[in-house]
Amino acid sequence: MSTKIGRREFMARSAKFGASAFLGDKLLGSLAKGPVSAAAADKVDVAVVSGTDYGALAAKAVDLVGGMVKFVSKGAKVLLMPNVQSKNPGTFTKPEILRAVIRMCKSAGAKEIGCLSYLTQQHWDGAGLAAVVAEEGVGLKFIPREDVHYRAVPVPAAAVLKDAKIMNAYFDYDVFINMPVTKDHAGNRFTGSMKNLMALHSPNENRAVFHKPNWKTDPADIAHLDTCIVDLNLALKPTLNIVDATEVITTNGPMGPGDLVKPMKVIAGTDRVAVDAMCATVLGLKPEDIGTIRLAFQKKIGEIDLKKVAVKEIKL
Amino acid sequence: MNGRGFVSFVFFVMTAIVPRTSADPGPVPEPQLDLRTVLPSSADLRGWTPKDAPQIYRGDDLFLYIDGGADVYHEYGFKQVIAQDYRDANGRSVSLEVYEMADIAAAYGMFTFKSSGKGRAAAVGQDGQVEDYYLNFWRGPYLVTAVGFDDSAECRAGIERIAAAVDGRLKATGPRPKLADVFPREWTDVTRVVYLKGPLAADNIYAYLNRYVSLSRDLFHFKEGAAAERGLYKIFVLRYATAADAGQAFAKAEQTFRQNAAIGNDVQTKAGAYEARDAKGNILYARLFEDRIHLVVDANRPSDRTSVEAMLTRLEKSLR
Numbered sequence: 348m349s350t351k352i353g354r355r356e357f358m359a360r361s362a363k364f365g366a367s368a369f370l371g372d373k374l375l376g377s378l379a380k381g382p383v384s385a386a387a388a389d390k391v392d393v394a395v396v397s398g399t400d401y402g403a404l405a406a407k408a409v410d411l412v413g414g415m416v417k418f419v420s421k422g423a424k425v426l427l428m429p430n431v432q433s434k435n436p437g438t439f440t441k442p443e444i445l446r447a448v449i450r451m452c453k454s455a456g457a458k459e460i461g462c463l464s465y466l467t468q469q470h471w472d473g474a475g476l477a478a479v480v481a482e483e484g485v486g487l488k489f490i491p492r493e494d495v496h497y498r499a500v501p502v503p504a505a506a507v508l509k510d511a512k513i514m515n516a517y518f519d520y521d522v523f524i525n526m527p528v529t530k531d532h533a534g535n536r537f538t539g540s541m542k543n544l545m546a547l548h549s550p551n552e553n554r555a556v557f558h559k560p561n562w563k564t565d566p567a568d569i570a571h572l573d574t575c576i577v578d579l580n581l582a583l584k585p586t587l588n589i590v591d592a593t594e595v596i597t598t599n600g601p602m603g604p605g606d607l608v609k610p611m612k613v614i615a616g617t618d619r620v621a622v623d624a625m626c627a628t629v630l631g632l633k634p635e636d637i638g639t640i641r642l643a644f645q646k647k648i649g650e651i652d653l654k655k656v657a658v659k660e661i662k663l
Numbered sequence: 664m665n666g667r668g669f670v671s672f673v674f675f676v677m678t679a680i681v682p683r684t685s686a687d688p689g690p691v692p693e694p695q696l697d698l699r700t701v702l703p704s705s706a707d708l709r710g711w712t713p714k715d716a717p718q719i720y721r722g723d724d725l726f727l728y729i730d731g732g733a734d735v736y737h738e739y740g741f742k743q744v745i746a747q748d749y750r751d752a753n754g755r756s757v758s759l760e761v762y763e764m765a766d767i768a769a770a771y772g773m774f775t776f777k778s779s780g781k782g783r784a785a786a787v788g789q790d791g792q793v794e795d796y797y798l799n800f801w802r803g804p805y806l807v808t809a810v811g812f813d814d815s816a817e818c819r820a821g822i823e824r825i826a827a828a829v830d831g832r833l834k835a836t837g838p839r840p841k842l843a844d845v846f847p848r849e850w851t852d853v854t855r856v857v858y859l860k861g862p863l864a865a866d867n868i869y870a871y872l873n874r875y876v877s878l879s880r881d882l883f884h885f886k887e888g889a890a891a892e893r894g895l896y897k898i899f900v901l902r903y904a905t906a907a908d909a910g911q912a913f914a915k916a917e918q919t920f921r922q923n924a925a926i927g928n929d930v931q932t933k934a935g936a937y938e939a940r941d942a943k944g945n946i947l948y949a950r951l952f953e954d955r956i957h958l959v960v961d962a963n964r965p966s967d968r969t970s971v972e973a974m975l976t977r978l979e980k981s982l983r
Contacts, residue, residue, distance in 0.1 A: 432730060434758060435810055436796060466730060469718065473748075473758075533735045533867055545731065554726060558734075569866075598867075599777055602732040604797040604810045606779055 392656035393616040393625050398663030401593055401613070402447035408589060408615035409451055411659050418587045419522050421456030426520035427485070428546055430527045430591075431466055434473030435603035437596040440528050442475040444591050444613060448524060449483045461486040463516050465550045490514050497549040500582050504646070507571065508556060508578035512549035517583075525585035525619075529592050529626035531600030535573055537630070537637045538601055539623040540588040541580050541648075548579055573638030580619060580648055588622045590614040592629050620649025621656045628653065698745035698761050701805075703828035710751050711821055717747040738861040739773045740765025742804075749825055755813065757821045761829060762806040767837035768887070772858040774801040775843070776867070777808065780855025780892065785823060787830040789839070798822045803835025842889045845900050847981050852893055859888035859901075869897050869960055885912075885956075895962040898974065906954040913951040938968075948972075952979050 394411035396404045409415050419425055427448060429440035452460050462480055464471065464487065471477035471487065480487045490496050497512040505511075517523070527543035535542075545553050557575040558568065592612040599605030610629045616622040620643045624634035634640045634651050644651035698719060705712040718728065721743040725733040728744065742763040749757045764770040771789075777799050778792045785791035788800025788807060796818070797810040809826045811818030843858045859865050868890040885901040892898075903909040913935070931938045935951040946966035948959045957978050959971045 432732070434812070436812065467727075469715075533732060533863060536866075538731075542731075550730070553731075598779065600732065602729045604794070604808065605777075606781075607795065 389659075390657050391616075391659040392618055392650075393614065393621050393653070393658045395612055395614050395625060395629075395658065395660040396663060397610070397612045397660075399611060400663065401441045401443035401591075403663055404593070404611075404613035405444045405447040405589055405615075406451060407661065407663055408613045409448070409587070411661070412587070412615050412617070415451040415455040418524070419452050419455040419457050422458045423456070423521040424459040424461070424519060425452045425457045425522040425524060426517065427452075427460060427462050427524050428526055428543060428585075429462070429474075429476055430543055430546070431464060431470045431474050431476055432528075433470070433602045434475075435596070437530060437594045437605070437607045438528065438601060438603045439474035440476070440526050440591045441593055442479045444589070444593075445476055445526065446479045446483060448526060448589060449479070449485055452522075452524070453483075457522075459486070461488060461516075461520065463488050463490055463514055463547065465490045465492055465514075465546070488516055490516060492550050494549065494551060497552070502578050502582045504581050505578035506574050508575045508582075511579055511582040512552045513583065514547050514549075517547050522586045523583070525588045527588075527590055528595060529590050529614075529623075529630060530595040530603075531597050531605060531630075533600060535569055535576075535638055537623075537627055537632060537639070539590060539626040540585070540619040541623055541639045541643060542576050544579050544583050544585075545576065547583060570638060573642055576639050577642040577646055577648065580643055581646065585617075585619065587617055588615065588619055590622060590626055592626055595630065597630060616656075618649040618656060620644050620651055621653065622649075624651050624653055625658065696763060698743060698763060701761055701829055701832040702745065702747050702759070703749075703825055703832070707828040707831075708749070708824055711749040711757065711825060712751075714748040714750045714756070717745050719743060719745045735776065735863050735867075736762070736764075736773060738863045739776070740769035740860065749821070751817065751821060753817070755811075755815065755818050755821065757812070757818060757825055758810045759825055759829065760808045760810075761833075762808075764804050764806055767804050768840045768858070769860065770801045770804045770806045771839045771843065772860050772864070773806050774799055775855075775857045776864050777806075778855070785826070787823070787826045788833070789836065791826065791830075793819070793823065796822075798826050800826060800830065802830065802833045803837045805833050805835060807833075840887060842887050842900065842902055845889050845978070845981065846891045846898070847977055850891070850893060853891045855892040857890045859885075859890060859899075865890065865899070868892070869899075896971070896974070897960040897962075898978075899956075899958040899960075900978065901956045901958070903954050903956075909951060909954045909956055913949075913956060946971075948975060950975050950979075952982070955982070 391411045394408040396407040398404050429445050432438045449460055462485060496515055498515050499510040500513050502508055502511050525540055525543055527540055529539040532538040557572050592610045592614055594607060594609045596603045596605035597608050612629060614622055614625050620640055623640050627634045627637050627640060640651055643649060650656050699717060702717060720728045725736055725741055742765055744760055744762045747759045764773060779794055782792035782794040785793045785798055788802040791800035796814045799808050807826060807829050809822040811822045840858055843856060846853055846856060857868055886904050888899060888901040890899050903912060937949040939947050946961045948971045950957045957975055959974055961971055
């Protein structure tokens with residue numbers, strides 16, 4: 348018996364039903380017109396959708412938080428930022444989810460959809476995401492690591508990161524949809540929406556600033572890393588966060604391989620802190636134990652208490 | 664008791680100076696082997712062929728391969744890694760990584776860190792372990808990980824076949840660190856033992872310590888450690904360069920705690936021992952013993968002090 352694991356499941360399903368079968372035209376059509384469910388008419392801060400069809404989970408989660416038309420206006424240039432950490436199961440955003448989001452953006456009228464990365468073609472190939480962007484006609488631009496490709500953005504309220512160094516190309520887009528996978532991280536124990544923004548930040552600075560000089564993996568260094576991540580979140584605000592919590596590793600993160608659990612959920616919302624708090628909960632963690640979540644709440648980036656946000660959970 | 668203080672103590676003791684670190688790893692040790700020579704070819708493998716060219720990363724370049732996750736490899740001591748994908752006729756994929764670590768202890772330690780303790784033994788390398796969809800083994804200073812991208816029988820067979828072929832090409836061997844065998848054999852309910860070289864791996868055993876600590880760094884320098892998971896107990900043996908160093912670390916912790924009012928009321932102390940409660944309500948017992956500090960974190964409710972005392976005494980007995 349074979350259990351599905353991310354990319355392989357996507358490939359098998361695509362072969363059997365055709366690559367677009369998991370997000371049918373009917374569903375796409377209704378999403379483009381706005382929320383389709385009665386529940387979605389109410390304000391939903393965090394949507395949690397569980398099931399087995401990853402593309403449909405993403406579509407429904409976006410639907411519940413208002414539909415893609417709420418976030419992507421006609422003619423918009425949209426940046427999508429999936430996690431492309433490694434090809435190991437439970438460490439990258441599922442191709443099905445990326446494909447579904449691309450199609451929702453197209454359906455909402457996006458003029459251009461792109462992905463940016465300072466990682467390599469091998470990373471994107473390994474995760475199965477390069478094929479999706481190629482098949483869907485989405486631009487994938489690899490950004491060199493040299494400083495000239497990053498723009499200093501002052502972060503006045505930052506504790507440490509007074510100047511964020513953001514990819515120049517980021518500023519070419521109108522809409523930024525953050526698409527991490529939530530999972531374990533050996534350093535700060537958790538990764539989700541907020542940490543994924545490091546993928547837009549200069550990798551040289553990620554090493555030199557986020558990891559302070561003489562980095563020794565001790566508590567002060569980990570706290571410093573958490574602080575920098577939160578500072579970066581003061582500089583960048585995703586339009587929408589869509590988090591893959593379908594199959595994720597709970598040990599040996601962020602690269603794995605590690606213990607693989609299958610919450611089979613996609614979580615969406617605009618409040619990064621609340622979304623990450625929900626992700627932490629799904630992984631069996633307490634939001635207040637996660638440094639980035641706690642610090643971001645203190646910085647008023649979002650809400651840590653899930654009782655204070657409108658959470659809608661459904662099963663497809 | 665104030666939990667924050669107690670947790671602080673634990674982390675205080677655990678917080679080691681790591682000999683080589685990620686951002687400042689010091690001189691990269693010279694790789695000893697052309698890792699391409701250990702990669703199995705199609706001829707070695709029935710039905711599996713290499714896909715694309717292998718990738719090699721040395722020293723700090725590991726961060727290019729493992730973006731954001733290379734730290735723990737450097738904590739143990741990392742030299743180089745080669746990564747090679749394999750594919751079968753049905754399109755199934757297996758990924759192989761062969762790490763050359765700084766020394767035998769580094770390879771063994773990283774192996775224990777990556778192993779869940781729930782796998783089954785595999786007849787490859789030293790202490791080969793098959794997990795749900797991957798396999799790890801170590802041999803001398805080398806650490807090998809093979810990952811299948813589904814858990815089909817074919818993929819599982821593939822990772823074992825590829826691992827065995829690599830094992831046949833690695834000639835090195837070596838004893839695991841003595842400290843890894845510190846836990847008494849009669850503790851048959853120990854599910855996992857992790858050999859430690861620094862605080863990052865330790866924090867992954869007893870999570871969230873760092874969330875409650877703001878003490879200054881570099882106060883404690885454990886040379887090596889071992890952690891065991893035994894039911895709801897986590898047991899640490901941290902060894903220092905000398906008994907004097909261990910005593911100094913223990914005394915320094917006490918002094919620091921006494922200077923901190925919030926922590927000062929938090930710690931019950933008797934000669935060479937602490938007892939406290941962490942922020943999660945776990946009870947922590949610590950004892951100084953020769954060149955070691957022994958810690959037991961007890962998550963049982965209520966904590967069974969008698970059992971913990973017996974464990975600590977048994978540990979001390981096994982080291983005499």
